[in-house]
Amino acid sequence: MSGRPPIAPEAVDTAVSLGGIALRNPVLTASGTFGYGTEFAPFLDLRRLGGIVSKSLTFAPRTGNLPARIAETASGMLNAIGLENVGVEVFAAEKLPALDPEVVVVASVFGTEMEHYAKVCERLDGERRVAGFEINASCPHVKAGGIEFGQKADVLADLVRTVRRATRKPVLIKLSPNVTSIAEMARVCEAEGADGISLINTLQALDVDVETRRPLLRNVLGGLSGPAIRPVALRMVYQASRAVKIPLCGIGGIESAEDAVKFLLCGATAVQVGTANYRNPAVAGEIADGIRAYAARHGFARVADLVGALDAPR
Amino acid sequence: MSAVATEHTAAPLRTRGIVRANLPQGGYWRLALHVPDWTRFQPGQFVMLSPGAEHAVPRTDPLLPRPMAVYQAAAAESGGCDVEVLYKVTGRGTALLATARERDAVAVVGPLGRGFPLPPPGVRALLVGGGTGIASLYELAARASVTGDVRVLLGARTAQDLAIARDFAALPLRLRLATEDGSRGREGLVTALLADELASREPAVVYACGPTPMMRRAAELAAAAGQGCLVSLENPMACGFGVCLGCAAPLRSEGERAFGLVCRDGPVFEAARVDWENLA
Numbered sequence: 001m002s003g004r005p006p007i008a009p010e011a012v013d014t015a016v017s018l019g020g021i022a023l024r025n026p027v028l029t030a031s032g033t034f035g036y037g038t039e040f041a042p043f044l045d046l047r048r049l050g051g052i053v054s055k056s057l058t059f060a061p062r063t064g065n066l067p068a069r070i071a072e073t074a075s076g077m078l079n080a081i082g083l084e085n086v087g088v089e090v091f092a093a094e095k096l097p098a099l100d101p102e103v104v105v106v107a108s109v110f111g112t113e114m115e116h117y118a119k120v121c122e123r124l125d126g127e128r129r130v131a132g133f134e135i136n137a138s139c140p141h142v143k144a145g146g147i148e149f150g151q152k153a154d155v156l157a158d159l160v161r162t163v164r165r166a167t168r169k170p171v172l173i174k175l176s177p178n179v180t181s182i183a184e185m186a187r188v189c190e191a192e193g194a195d196g197i198s199l200i201n202t203l204q205a206l207d208v209d210v211e212t213r214r215p216l217l218r219n220v221l222g223g224l225s226g227p228a229i230r231p232v233a234l235r236m237v238y239q240a241s242r243a244v245k246i247p248l249c250g251i252g253g254i255e256s257a258e259d260a261v262k263f264l265l266c267g268a269t270a271v272q273v274g275t276a277n278y279r280n281p282a283v284a285g286e287i288a289d290g291i292r293a294y295a296a297r298h299g300f301a302r303v304a305d306l307v308g309a310l311d312a313p314r
Numbered sequence: 315m316s317a318v319a320t321e322h323t324a325a326p327l328r329t330r331g332i333v334r335a336n337l338p339q340g341g342y343w344r345l346a347l348h349v350p351d352w353t354r355f356q357p358g359q360f361v362m363l364s365p366g367a368e369h370a371v372p373r374t375d376p377l378l379p380r381p382m383a384v385y386q387a388a389a390a391e392s393g394g395c396d397v398e399v400l401y402k403v404t405g406r407g408t409a410l411l412a413t414a415r416e417r418d419a420v421a422v423v424g425p426l427g428r429g430f431p432l433p434p435p436g437v438r439a440l441l442v443g444g445g446t447g448i449a450s451l452y453e454l455a456a457r458a459s460v461t462g463d464v465r466v467l468l469g470a471r472t473a474q475d476l477a478i479a480r481d482f483a484a485l486p487l488r489l490r491l492a493t494e495d496g497s498r499g500r501e502g503l504v505t506a507l508l509a510d511e512l513a514s515r516e517p518a519v520v521y522a523c524g525p526t527p528m529m530r531r532a533a534e535l536a537a538a539a540g541q542g543c544l545v546s547l548e549n550p551m552a553c554g555f556g557v558c559l560g561c562a563a564p565l566r567s568e569g570e571r572a573f574g575l576v577c578r579d580g581p582v583f584e585a586a587r588v589d590w591e592n593l594a
Binding site: 071081084275279 | 374
């Protein structure tokens with residue numbers, strides 16, 4: 001794969017299309033790690049990003065879990081926030097208008113029942129500022145609702161069908177990694193008309209304080225994120241990319257442009273930066289710039305040409 | 315050193331603090347940083363500090379920055395701000411911070427949160443600090459004592475943990491100490507000193523920062539005496555600016571559960587609003 005002469009960074013076309021959502025570059029910020037965007041205004045011009053994914057929205061506002069809600073683990077963190085959010089009405093009335101019109105906004109949607117997902121999508125279907133939806137099929141730490149929607153193929157199929165009917169905007173399904181076959185779940189999404197797939201959400205996990213003999217989180221179980229999960233996420237993106245033709249958005253422990261490029265090479269059309277935003281609130285912009293620099297250095301005139309360009313043995 | 319403007323700053327910065335000194339003192343470490351670009355700081359605000367100095371190879375373990383109270387902050391002659399942080403080596407993050415050397419760079423996000431308002435004119439300020447919580451009170455003591463009546467009550471396990479009381483003793487205020495082992499000041503808990511001070515019934519505001527049982531007791535004593543009380547809470551957090559929602563502190567509420575974010579709504583809260591039963 002060597003031998004491409006470098007080109008000027010300005011000459012690189014960074015635009016990608018994620019299931020009908022036009023992005024100026026492939027870097028989005030992951031739901032739940034970026035608030036509603038405005039919180040990052042002191043640190044980062046959001047117009048440098050491909051887009052942002054909102055905190056997962058429910059129809060009614062939700063308060064979250066009792067503390068402790070987060071804990072640090074080896075190269076990662078656990079969280080069990082409980083999907084606290086302002087609800088779809090406050091999002092539409094206050095959060096969306098506060099963002100610069102040039103910022104691409106994907107609304108993350110969550111519900112404890114099928115119909116709740118549909119209601120949120122229907123409510124935002126007419127909002128011009130919402131470029132598309134990301135359906136959170138995978139939050140592992142909410143007791144209400146029992147199993148994750150994304151853990152059983154028939155339930156997931158039902159969910160994709162339900163939200164597909166509720167909106168004409170692009171629909172991305174964010175998959176749970178807590179499954180036996182990610183390829184099977186990806187095929188379900190494609191078959192039911194999803195425009196794209198985001199993966200992965202956090203891995204269900206647990207850690208313990210040996211001195212107190214208590215779990216680190218009040219909720220006992222939490223979702224693991226951060227660099228610790230990156231190779232798992234890359235594996236799942238790779239497997240999903242071989243199973244479906246719809247575009248993928250890769251998520252999981254991305255800390256640098258090089259990490260993001262790995263996801264593109266494994267078949268992701270775009271990526272999301274999550275936990276790294278806590279370490280450096282400007283990092284998503286740096287990653288967007290870094291991908292351009294990488295493409296230039298390696299002679300790729302279009303960032304889209306990096307997608308699936310993994311030089312793997314056959 | 316001239317004072318730094320005290321208005322609340324709406325926009326925190328991400329910047330590199332340059333280590334001027336990082337030395338043990340008593341039971342604490344004292345980290346002095348020069349932070350360029352800082353112009354405003356409110357007593358009781360905090361920073362997110364990377365767990366250790368930045369090195370050529372980025373480190374992902376430990377992963378997250380640590381919230382640290384700003385102990386002292388003053389405008390630097392060269393511009394920016396000289397900021398001091400007190401910490402105890404309690405885990406991997408603070409152990410790495412203790413290895414930072416002069417001229418190393420430490421990633422700093424701040425100043426963050428809502429700090430302590432100064433007491434109204436004519437109202438005594440009763441500052442109650444325990445353990446590392448003492449660090450949050452110095453700037454308030456320094457600024458409030460310029461014009462008002464300030465009493466500072468500090469408690470710790472042993473005399474060694476009260477080495478920084480010297481800094482408070484240099485201010486124009488009344489300082490009283492307590493240690494659990496009686497090695498310095500009164501033997502027992504610092505809240506016993508607060509009970510003495512509140513007996514006078516003169517209008518006062520209690521400012522408390524320290525272990526949760528200490529703050530809760532201070533809040534009860536202030537309420538019983540009919541005086542206001544502000545507490546500075548501490549909680550694990552990943553971001554420091556209202557996004558991770560990890561630092562939610564339960565607040566009293568009639569109906570549905572209510573939370574305040576320690577990073578954004580606090581760290582300073584009215585003690586009467588805190589749901590002490592459910593505070594982690």
